Amino acid sequence: MIEKYLMKLRARDEISHEEEQALRDAVGEVVHYPADHTFIVPGQRLNFSTLLLEGIVARYKDLSDGQRQITELHVAGDFADLHSFTLKHLDHSVMTLTPTKIVQVPHEKLKGITERHPHLARVLWFSTNLDAAIHREWEVSLGRRNAIQRTAHIFCELQVRLGIVGLASEQEYALPITQVELAECLGLTSVHVNRVLKDLRERGLVEFRGGRVTIADLAGLRRLAEFDPAYLYLDRQSR
Amino acid sequence: MIEKYLMKLRARDEISHEEEQALRDAVGEVVHYPADHTFIVPGQRLNFSTLLLEGIVARYKDLSDGQRQITELHVAGDFADLHSFTLKHLDHSVMTLTPTKIVQVPHEKLKGITERHPHLARVLWFSTNLDAAIHREWEVSLGRRNAIQRTAHIFCELQVRLGIVGLASEQEYALPITQVELAECLGLTSVHVNRVLKDLRERGLVEFRGGRVTIADLAGLRRLAEFDPAYLYLDRQSR
């Protein structure tokens, strides 16, 4: 059930059988959410965190004029809101972009892990710091990269992140979100994203169509985006 | 010595005397850095974290064409790189913007805290999650706010953050950084930042001059920026 999460952790550190068992003991039962379902709103008191088994989830913030910024995308094997364990309530919303399968992990259980499994606690801490690293890279994209680089960059990031959990090859992966949602990640209008996608397609780099990303030239795409996966911390370390 | 850090923590949770002592035991001796000094570069193996006692520090990423994006500013009482404890090396650089006084906290000591002081460990974990919340708010600024709102927003944020450690009033605070550095935070050119600052001054909201921020109309500034300090998690909670 939490296999993908373990894949993700084990790409970065060694997880003992005892720790694995502690994690398995921590998860509740499987819950299904439909697409376009906001399941966490800002300020809501939270006493569990949400581990994604299947589907795509977005963290986002709304502005008063109806604009929206997605601050991170989550895929299978990610905690969508592990940070709520220490924050207690969130400063942003969390919604599904596709039909989604999750398990809830009570904060009581996480607290127990911090008391009895300090190494595992550090690994969980690490995974929230990894989210922050992704935030930083998105800040760079939003602040300094132009539209086409920004778009290329997110396709590169998701190729790696989905690859870790076996959901992407070097040629393609499923990304069943709309151009509007992509625009909300990229700080662009959906109109412009549409034009950029056309450009990327005509350059023979990548195609985004029918909820799939088809990569014609991964090296070229990475070169255009100046993509360096270092911020995803794929090196195995003892945390 | 670590008074400002304790102020910051105690604005968010209760810290026992024993925990305070554990923190005091963890810090090394005081080190002084000059301004414009990069003291952490990406990939560098780190075995201590840096707690800021005085000065302004920036986390930033460089792009190949010489552009730079600052992803977060740090002030007295902040850890500039507590996340390096679990990450082991960083995906970004860290530099001083002003002359700076710091103490180093060995990761060995932090590890001991995770083993012997689980609550304090959760508080430290919280403070890295707070950094991530700041990253998210900057993503919103960079992605969706226009130049004047973005600029107003950062002035509001720093007023609150410096206020927590007693370094800002509602009317003013020291911010001895250049317009170029401000532009690197805001994802703008320094030329445009200069024009925006003029606009803010002429609107009677805020003045940035000689390394000081003078706030003429805090309410108006916050209204313009649509500033909501919820993302700074100033509510006291048991973590």
Add this chain to the structure above:
DNA sequence: CGCTGCTTTGAAGCCCTTCAAACCAGGTGG
């Protein structure tokens, strides 16, 4: 007193937005 780093201002141009409308595929109901 001239250098240096930073700020300020002007003019021109471009990247992306805004506004508007057409297109297209899939699902529903008459």
Add this chain to the structure above:
DNA sequence: CCACCTGGTTTGAAGGGCTTCAAAGCAGCG
């Protein structure tokens, strides 16, 4: 079975916010 609706995609035209390029102004300092 087709007409209709709906959500999403695509394209065009015009405009604006910010950048780029260039140069002058200004304060602090050796």
